Amino acid sequence: xxxxxxxxxxxxxxxxxxxxxxxxxxxxxxxxxxxxxxxxxxxxxxxxxxxxxxxxxxxxxxxxxxxxxxxxxxxxxxxxxxxxxxxxxxxxxxxxxxxxxxxxxxxxxxxxxxxxxxxxxxxxxxxxxxxxxxxxxxxxxxxxxxxxxxxxxxxxxxxxxxxxx
Numbered sequence: 001x002x003x004x005x006x007x008x009x010x011x012x013x014x015x016x017x018x019x020x021x022x023x024x025x026x027x028x029x030x031x032x033x034x035x036x037x038x039x040x041x042x043x044x045x046x047x048x049x050x051x052x053x054x055x056x057x058x059x060x061x062x063x064x065x066x067x068x069x070x071x072x073x074x075x076x077x078x079x080x081x082x083x084x085x086x087x088x089x090x091x092x093x094x095x096x097x098x099x100x101x102x103x104x105x106x107x108x109x110x111x112x113x114x115x116x117x118x119x120x121x122x123x124x125x126x127x128x129x130x131x132x133x134x135x136x137x138x139x140x141x142x143x144x145x146x147x148x149x150x151x152x153x154x155x156x157x158x159x160x161x162x163x164x165x
Contacts, residue, residue: 004045008034011044012082013072018048020067023057044069074127074148081123083114088148090114094136095143107138112146 008016008031016034019026029051034042038050048067052060059065074088083090094107121130127148134144 005043007041007043008038008047009040012074012086013077015072015077016044016047017070017072018051018067019070020052020057020065022059022066025055025057025067027051027055074150075131075146076128078127078148079123080114080118080121080125080127083127083148084118084123086150088114088150090117090130091147091149092134092136093145093147094139094141095145096136096139096141107136107141109147110137 011031013031015028015030017026017028029037034047038047042050048069049060049065052065052067057065057067074082082088090112092110092112094109096106097103117125117130121133127146130146131144134146135142136144
């Protein structure tokens with residue numbers, strides 16, 4: 001989702017979360033606060049080093065700081081407008097495991113039409129809210145989830161049925 005060399009203004013989530021396993025410290029900072037404090041040109045790697053220095057971490061001075069920025073799942077912070085702007089692909093996955101008493105396999109994943117989602121739910125709809133309405137169109141199960149493929153590399157390996165219409 002991000003690289004250490006990205007500028008903090010390119011970071012998707014509105015909050016940066018930093019964690020250090022060695023020091024047993026963690027914290028978070030809103031992007032606009034980080035920009036105001038450290039400037040818009042600072043990279044994520046530089047930001048985490050500066051935050052650790054400000055917190056008094058002795059390992060930063062020695063060059064052994066192992067703090068890292070946590071990746072936040074897009075469904076917790078993004079909206080449909082973010083998905084549309086960044087070209088993310090919504091893929092519906094059926095979670096059905098049983099039919100009556102028999103064990104069955106889940107249906108094939110289906111790529112949803114992002115324009116239809118925006119038209120029906122609005123651009124400001126949070127991605128986390130979409131799963132409430134998710135139903136598998138193949139079997140009718142309400143046990144379905146929406147996976148977001150942020151890049152073509154993240155698309156599932158299994159064949160995807162494309163919805164027509």
